[in-house]
Amino acid sequence: MKYIEDRSSVINPLADYQDLLKSKKKLRVKLGVDPTAPDVTLGWYAILRALRKFQEYGHTAVLILGEFTAQVGDPSGKSETRSVLEENEIDINAKGVLPIIKSILHSDNLEIVSNKEWLSKLTISEMMNLASSTTLAQMLEREDFSKRYDSKNPISLLEFFYPLFQGYDSVAVKADIEIGGNDQLWNLMLGREIQKFYNISPQVAITFPLLVGTDGKKKMSQSLNNYISVTESANNIYGKIMSIPDEVMWDYFLMLSDLELDEIEETRSLVADEKMNPFDVKKSLGKIITNELYDETLSTQAEQSFNDITINKNIPDVIPDAYISDGEVHLPNLLTENDITSSNSEARRIIASGGFKIDNVKYIELDISAAQLDGKILQIGKRKFLRINKK
Amino acid sequence: MKYIEDRSSVINPLADYQDLLKSKKKLRVKLGVDPTAPDVTLGWYAILRALRKFQEYGHTAVLILGEFTAQVGDPSGKSETRSVLEENEIDINAKGVLPIIKSILHSDNLEIVSNKEWLSKLTISEMMNLASSTTLAQMLEREDFSKRYDSKNPISLLEFFYPLFQGYDSVAVKADIEIGGNDQLWNLMLGREIQKFYNISPQVAITFPLLVGTDGKKKMSQSLNNYISVTESANNIYGKIMSIPDEVMWDYFLMLSDLELDEIEETRSLVADEKMNPFDVKKSLGKIITNELYDETLSTQAEQSFNDITINKNIPDVIPDAYISDGEVHLPNLLTENDITSSNSEARRIIASGGFKIDNVKYIELDISAAQLDGKILQIGKRKFLRINKK
Structure with a gap:
């Protein structure tokens, strides 16, 4: 699985991953998506695209729609307690994102399940059993929790439920592999421990770079309004890609194109040595992405339209x-x-x-x-x- | 309520306690007893006796039989994760202690309920709501938790459920006051916060000294085998009282007799000044306790029997x-x-x-x-x- 091995930041434990490959079995590859927002960003798309690659390698994509976990909210990387989402808001989001996700993934080798199915039915005794799987010290190994604890920012006990629930999802679907962004590594590794607690063969954690948003600084996120949605017009996507700072575009190539790694590296060197214009490189990125999300005609139109209203008329690269x-x-x-x-x-x-x-x-x-x-x-x-x- | 005010170690907050008294209402005084062991010790009896005093002052004793919480186990004062009790073991213990407790308390002004009634029915969403009432920092204010965390002794997340459940009990029974041993103060004060979270008038915490066991060192406990059971014969109770070290008997006077505080203090000074023999003082304690638990005849017999086989025959005070x-x-x-x-x-x-x-x-x-x-x-x-x- 060259694409996965090339692009992932972490495969942990690597030996278990190699054993899975040797087993030749059809693997169950889990990705959890919480419907906490109504749109699918290029950041989500990058991970969904990796999941689709697993399908193409012949494995089963197990997409967990986190309708239950969305109520709690993933505290990963957060510096304060999240506001809890209302059930009907989650419902609306789920109805919005589900068809988009389906259109991105292949319909073969695909299971889509909501974690409401098992989590909402947990009895208090089952919840107590789940909580006994994990210690406080394990929880505080997570950097965002320990930082918040050390800086006396309140951590609600409810927040500990999130990683427990996410781990329980891996038990429920018997995941062999769970993938996610790099901020998910700790959650994924805890899922492994929780599977062991339930005597289930533990999953391998594979994480990928997180795309930075159009501000060039923060993780692309719907709550930060620095995102590009996969449902925007080809023109809009192309234009927004052109607005990202040069230095962040390499992760976009990595996660949103099939270019070989050494090809990306070579282009990067040429730009660094000022032998290539980063503006042209970014245009090729915009073309690749709109071509994949739409088609050749629309991506050419998007490029043309961008040329018409910007380059030809001296409109600046970055437009607010x-x-x-x-x-x-x-x-x-x-x-x-x-x-x-x-x-x-x-x-x-x-x-x-x-x-x-x-x-x-x-x-x-x-x-x-x-x-x-x-x-x-x-x-x-x-x-x-x-x-x-x-x- | 002189008995309570005299003997308690802490009444917190005192102003709320005074307001409760001024209100002249019939107060709901909660005591939780977990059936984690099959017997009722003099240590439990000391607190049950205080609860009985509340009944005599005209208030309602609300005794919570902790059949649900016993499964988790109170981590108060513990230095490691408790083993979890089996349900049938708890059942047997509950059947054993309930009639004893009933015989100690007055049957008027009494409610006995098992917390199974509400805790076993908690849904996962209700549990999540309960967990959101409390932060990690609040939990780690508890000394035993923070000590264990600092010394890297594992704390299972399940252990945090215990104080949450105990607090929820106070919500369920709408307690005005909760009493317990001094090691319960933190739990009782958290119960107050949890009541506030559920918009219920918060309880006052009242705690009492814990009786030291017959070893003269550790809290009287069935698991340490240093206890005196209220169901033992008058002879045995009397004999075991005679075997406790002199210096611990003053708390026994405080919690197991109705002697006025200044009377106890005076005796203590006389013993300290060697104007009174502690052996004789302890005999009067044995007499008071057996008289209350049995009657005048049996306590006199117990004293006589002790005299026959010990004093008259030069048997030592302390017998293994x-x-x-x-x-x-x-x-x-x-x-x-x-x-x-x-x-x-x-x-x-x-x-x-x-x-x-x-x-x-x-x-x-x-x-x-x-x-x-x-x-x-x-x-x-x-x-x-x-x-x-x-x-």
Whole structure:
């Protein structure tokens, strides 16, 4: 499984992984996805893509829809207690993401199950048994917990349930392998211990790099609004890929393309030695991703559209994003709220004087529907730009 | 409630206690007893006696039989994870202790409930809600937990359930006051916080000194075999009271008699100044306790019997205890196993030569039934004694 071995950050324990391969059996590869948000980001897609590779290698993808665990919330990497999600919110999210996930994975070699099925039925005695599998010291080996404890940030006892539940999922589906982002390694290794507690053959943990969001700094996340959704238009995805800082694009190549590792490395050296323009490299990345998510025609159109409105017109690489809700948009409000104009009256003057463009086309009305604005680039005067996204 | 105010070590918060008194309402006073052992010790009796005082002051005694919590085991004051009790063992213990407890408390102003009733029915969501009431930092404020954590002794996550469950009991019975031994203070105060979490008026915690066992060192406990059971004969109780070290008897006076505090203090000073013989003081303690548990006649008999076989015959104050099982006892074995004789043949020689007595009566057979030995004092030669107890 070259793709997996090349791209993963950790395979633990490696010896067990090699034994699994030698066994020639059809492996059960688990991925847990909590419907805590309504969309599928490129970050999730990167891991789902790895899961799809396992399917292509002939193994079974076991996708756990974490409808039960979403209520608790994974405290991994968090510095404070999460707010608990309402059941109906989770329900809406699950209904939203499930068809997208199904469209990403192959329908053969696929099991999709909700962990509600077993977790909501746990009796108090079974829960007590599960809790007895793990010690406080094991929990506090997790860096985010121990940091929070040391810095006196409160940790609710409920938060310990999350990794226990995630481990119990591995028991319920008899996972041979569990995959996840690098922040999941501890949870995955605990799942292994919990499987042992229940006398089940322990899983191998395989983790992958986490994609950084469009801000170039933090993990891509729907709550940070620094994400690219797989359901956005090819134009939008292409444009947003072009807006990520150069230095983070290499992980995108790693996790979102099938390019060989040495090919990626070579390009990286050429860019470092200024023998290649990073802007062109990023364009090839945008092309690869939109081509995979849509098709050749739409990815070529996306590239063309990007060229038309940016390169040809000297629009800068990085354009700030603005987010709008459905319905009618009052443009002076939008521009002032996003610090493009200093007041609504200034905005009205500029629009009236013909200094306002939508995707390079002059626009002189003060109102417009959100649908007409979505995905467009607004230009005010010569140097101010804004990319519009519907919430 | 002078008895309570005089004898308790802690009333917390005192202001809330005073408010409860001012309210003139009939208070619900909770005491939890886990059926983790088959007998009721004088240590338990001391607290049950305090609960009975509340009944006499006109309040309701709410006795929680901890049939559910006994499965988890209270980690209070423990230095390692407890072994988990089997349900049928708990059942047998509960059936054993319940009639004894009922005979100690008044039947008016009494509610006895098993916490199985609500805890065994907790759903996983309710358990999650309960766990969210408390933080890790609160748990680790408890000294035994933090000590164990610091010294890297494993703490199972299950152990955190115990104080949560005990607190939930206070919610279930709407306790105004919870009483316990001094090692319970932290649990009782957490119960207060958990009641607040469930929007219930928070209880006042009242704790009392823990009686030290017959070894004079450790808390009286059935697992340490240093206990006096309330179901033992008046003779046995009297004899065992006489065997406790002088310095621990003052807490026995405090918790097992109605003597006024200044009377106890005065006696204590007289003993300290060697104006009173502690042996005589301890005899009055034995008399008070057996009189309360039995009656005037039996306590006088117990005193007389003690005088007959000890004082009159120069038997020492402190006699080592030996424990026997039901059935036939081979005396040479018993004596050798308890280091009274160095071998069975030595024991046989002494018995045959008439140097062996049971309650001061010569005995020359080598075997005897356990029933005939129970509660008796064996004498071998002039200076070696052994008090027999049936297991």
